[in-house]
Amino acid sequence: WGAAAVGRACGEDRLIAFDMGGTSTDVTLIEGGRPQVTAEGAIDGLPFAVTTTDIHTVGAGGGSIAWRDAGGALRVGPRSAGAVPGPACYGRGGTEPTVTDANVLLGHLDPGTQLGGEMAMEPSRARSAVASLAEELGLGALGTAAGILRVVEAQMAKALRVVSVEQGHDPRDFTLVPFGGAGPLHQGALARELGCRRVLVPPNAGVLSAVGLLSAPVTVDGVRTSLVGSADADPEVLGRIWDELEDEARALVLDQGSSVEHVARGADLRYRGQAFELTVGVGAGSSPTLPDGGDVDAMVAAFHDAHRERYGYDQPEEAVEIVNLRVRVEGPTPSIPLVPVAAGSGASSAVVGTRTVVVDGGERECELYDRSRLGAGDTFDGPAIVVGLDATCWVEPWQGVTVDPLGALVMEEVSS
Structure with missing residues (x-):
């Protein structure tokens, strides 16, 4: 940070x-x-x-x-x-x-x-x-x-x-x-x-x-396993789980004396048969935060993009499984004052001596x-x-x- x-x-x-x-x-x-x-x-x-x-x-x-x-x-x-x-x-x-x-x-x-x-x-x-x-x-x-x-x-x-x-x-x-x-x-x-x-x-x-x-910032992450094939996933059920995770995380952030400034939702997904997952949404860098409504198609599309970015390929014809649902709740990022320095008068005024150094085998x-x-x-x-x-x-x-x-x-x- x-x-x-x-x-x-x-x-x-x-x-x-x-x-x-x-x-x-x-x-x-x-x-x-x-x-x-x-x-x-x-x-x-x-x-x-x-x-x-x-x-x-x-x-x-x-x-x-x-x-x-x-x-x-x-x-x-x-x-x-x-x-x-x-x-x-x-x-x-x-x-x-x-x-x-x-x-x-x-x-x-x-x-x-x-x-x-x-x-x-x-x-x-x-x-x-x-x-x-x-x-x-x-x-x-x-x-x-x-x-x-x-x-x-x-x-x-x-x-x-x-x-x-x-x-x-x-x-x-x-x-x-x-x-x-x-x-x-x-x-x-x-x-x-x-x-x-x-x-x-x-x-x-x-x-x-x-x-x-x-x-x-004060940050709380919530996660809950919800193993289901994306084709069988009920957006209302996913949305309800995300809501519960968010409520729990918000309460923990507020208990620490912070307000809530940022909320992100995500999920861990994998192709059926894989032994590892990729997170989309929360903590996934350039991948978008998932919509509040639990749009399964958008979530699967984000997973294909993330898999292609990480491994160089994706398999859109393969079945996708949702493994975990995630929520991240953050308080405001503290502002640390970084004091500007005065305008310089030329770098030569900061020279305090010379030194012999070894560079590429020579001095x-x-x-x-x-x-x-x-x-x-x-x-x-x-x-x-x-x-x-x-x-x-x-x-x-x-x-x-x-x-x-x-x-x-x-x-x-x-x-x-």
């Missing part, structure tokens, strides 16, 4: 949210300004059937530990150094190489910057940790660091495809929103891998999840920008490092940056 709130404020309603923290990466797709939801999921391989935001998680974060497997291949995660002892560069006793250590070694994290304004990094410890792994792999330290980033970014790109391509969506039609403490460091590689033409790094990206907590000089000094309308091109109190953004050499009125960094590919 934090990414959705920033997207709405910036005029973007088709987003891929990418939250990379210290231990894991969480991704979801936002369409029409609303996160997608799902009626099923899994935790540690155990399936559950509870309506929830459709978030896909992988064990890839800034603290994920790089290691050599029995076959000699480089792996990253899911084991993490956590916050304590943390990456080797924290100087808190960590000795194993992590994604953060690789970023330090390649210059994407400036060792002269204090993390959170307080913690000084120790690049020598990062180098020592990565060098130990490099020796096992028979590679140089810089090559190993670059390999660590390639491996972890491949894992995250796979997760992003799960919530986009595998759901029938083209990532090129969406804006990538990286956040979390480590997300902006990897935005360029993922945008290029997925073909996202635009990247939006929110202000206060490192704590955007807190904004999401405050901007999520390049890049400028360091203090994000707090950037103003609306400022523009600059990569390679660059934008340092904030809560997150650092690595701008790839092929990216151009414009600071929007809210202080978000809007990045697009620049002509070579």
Whole structure:
């Protein structure tokens, strides 16, 4: 919901949210300004059937530990150094190489910057940790660091495809929103891998999840099994069940001190013989909310469309079964004030130094920008490092940056 709130404020309603923290990466797709939801999921391989935001998680974060497997291949995660002892560069006793250590070694994290304004990094410890792994792999330290980033970014790109391509969506039609403490460091590689033409790094990206907590509406989902063939379904019976579910959900929303602003109805359907269902209406993204009257033909048509969008085909000649009826009742979406930034006086006024970084195996000089000094309308091109109190953004050499009125960094590919 934090990414959705920033997207709405910036005029973007088709987003891929990418939250990379210290231990894991969480991704979801936002369409029409609303996160997608799902009626099923899994935790540690155990399936559950509870309506929830459709978030896909992988064990890839800034603290994920790089290691050599029995076959000699480089792996990253899911084991993490956590916050304590943390990456080797924290100087808190960590000795194993992590994604953060690789970023330090390649210059994407400036060792002269204090993390959170307080913690000084120790690049020598990062180098020592990565060098130990490099020796096992028979590679140089810089090559190993670059390999660590390639491996972890491949894992995250796979997760992003799960919530986009595998759901029938083209990532090129969406804006990538990286956040979390480590997300902006990897935005360029993922945008290029997925073909996202635009990247939006929110202000206060490192704590955007807190904004999401405050901007999520009170929501109650109701579901009731009603297994019936669509040809035998009675619209009056369906409508009565939906009415009962809506009344129950409304009461629960009102009990939480919220008013009711949005009601959507939906259903889980499948072709006869299938062992899985597709939801149309509630939580189905671009599929329409179903009409109040329980129009069975419209519901079945929406199912055929959803099946074709998800799997590339539909079977209109096959019998369709209605499995569950659903209702979602929401209160108003809280309005979180996002304070505009002052007009910029030119990006050069935010430059606080230069740094040597490793790009494609070679060294390049890049400028360091203090994000707090950037103003609306400022523009600059990569390679660059934008340092904030809560997150650092690595701008790839092929990216151009414009600071929007809210202080978000809007990045697009620049002509070579």
